[in-house]
Amino acid sequence: MGNFPFVVAMLLVILGLYTLLFKRNLIKLVIGASLIETGVNLFLVALGYRTAGIAPIYTYAPPALADRMVLPTPQALTLTSIVIGLATTALLLSFAVVIHRHYGTLDVREVKELKG
Amino acid sequence: MKKAAVFAAFVFVAAFLLFAAGRLHPFGEPSAPAMDDYFLAHSQAETGANNVVTAIVFDYRGFDTLGEATVLFAAILGVVAVFRRPREDER
Amino acid sequence: MRGEMSVIVRTIARITYALILVFGFYVILHGHLTPGGGFQGGAVVASGFALLPVAFGAAAAKRYLNPSLMRHLEEVGSLAFLALGFLGIGISFFYNVLANSGSLFGAAVPFGPNSGILNSAGTLPFMNWAVGLKVMTGLMTIVLVLLIGAGKEGKD
Numbered sequence: 001m002g003n004f005p006f007v008v009a010m011l012l013v014i015l016g017l018y019t020l021l022f023k024r025n026l027i028k029l030v031i032g033a034s035l036i037e038t039g040v041n042l043f044l045v046a047l048g049y050r051t052a053g054i055a056p057i058y059t060y061a062p063p064a065l066a067d068r069m070v071l072p073t074p075q076a077l078t079l080t081s082i083v084i085g086l087a088t089t090a091l092l093l094s095f096a097v098v099i100h101r102h103y104g105t106l107d108v109r110e111v112k113e114l115k116g
Numbered sequence: 117m118k119k120a121a122v123f124a125a126f127v128f129v130a131a132f133l134l135f136a137a138g139r140l141h142p143f144g145e146p147s148a149p150a151m152d153d154y155f156l157a158h159s160q161a162e163t164g165a166n167n168v169v170t171a172i173v174f175d176y177r178g179f180d181t182l183g184e185a186t187v188l189f190a191a192i193l194g195v196v197a198v199f200r201r202p203r204e205d206e207r
Numbered sequence: 208m209r210g211e212m213s214v215i216v217r218t219i220a221r222i223t224y225a226l227i228l229v230f231g232f233y234v235i236l237h238g239h240l241t242p243g244g245g246f247q248g249g250a251v252v253a254s255g256f257a258l259l260p261v262a263f264g265a266a267a268a269k270r271y272l273n274p275s276l277m278r279h280l281e282e283v284g285s286l287a288f289l290a291l292g293f294l295g296i297g298i299s300f301f302y303n304v305l306a307n308s309g310s311l312f313g314a315a316v317p318f319g320p321n322s323g324i325l326n327s328a329g330t331l332p333f334m335n336w337a338v339g340l341k342v343m344t345g346l347m348t349i350v351l352v353l354l355i356g357a358g359k360e361g362k363d
Contacts, residue, residue, distance in 0.1 A: 006137040051144035056168040061320035071152040076172040087191030165239040165328040178301035199356030
């Protein structure tokens with residue numbers, strides 16, 4: 001099975017999706033969203049691999065392998081994706097703190113009213 | 117009833133994702149490397165950076181980095197605004 | 208002082224805080240030569256800063272790391288990154304005017320593996336420093352605001 005790394009990244013996304021759909025605690029929902037983001041980042045980095053390639057950096061690169069480098073563009077896109085995932089998690093956690101302070105509970109089925 | 121429908125939809129999406137991951141290009145041979153070969157061959161002559169990933173993030177695709185800096189700024193603004201308390205000397 | 212940890216944790220935090228800061232600044236400064244850059248180095252330095260509220264308690268850390276100073280430094284880093292994009296506005300936005308020019312950070316780099324010329328890459332080192340400052344102070348702002356805002360709940 002040659003595509004095993006892609007299947008593992010999709011397994012992470014499926015685990016995060018399961019956590020988002022079937023769990024009730026707010027902190028577990030935040031963990032599920034973070035799992036989905038991790039799976040997508042892993043998938044992006046695995047897309048650009050070239051067999052027996054080295055990192056796309058020319059400082060002290062071994063001269064025998066310097067013409068077989070891994071693709072650099074998916075790594076640049078993953079940088080942006082990681083920072084955006086961090087911003088999402090920070091906002092989700094601060095909303096969880098405020099909801100707990102207002103309702104006294106972290107169960108997502110009890111926080112249903114739209115007016116304070 | 118609703119829980120069964122949600123579970124069926126989840127199984128369908130999971131099967132779709134796994135089937136799609138198995139049918140991508142083989143791991144280790146990317147399918148269209150023409151743009152990245154141009155970046156690898158010309159980044160030292162045009163930007164002068166040894167680190168090709170940094171040259172892409174800040175020079176060839178600097179606009180994406182500007183968008184990401186804006187997202188980070190908006191997130192910090194949101195977190196600070198959520199925890200702001202009115203002081204006693206306001207209103 | 209509540210929230211403080213034991214003597215062993217406090218001593219080790221004092222020693223490793225300085226080492227983590229040095230490593231993080233190295234990763235930021237050499238972003239155009241070695242793996243790293245603004246975002247990665249900024250995250251490392253923010254992890255070093257975040258050791259202090261964990262080991263010494265949020266109240267003691269607030270006297271040493273001011274949250275509003277961190278927020279203003281983050282805005283300075285953001286504006287500096289935007290201003291660096293306008294340097295080459297005669298040709299296009301985000302044009303690298305200092306590369307291959309012979310002046311500050313303008314040495315030309317030959318193709319192929321070499322041992323790293325520090326004086327190269329144009330406006331890229333300046334952008335690394337601006338983004339590093341922004342990420343470092345921004346992440347520390349989030350940590351401090353979450354710790355202090357969530358901890359005062361009992362005093363309402």
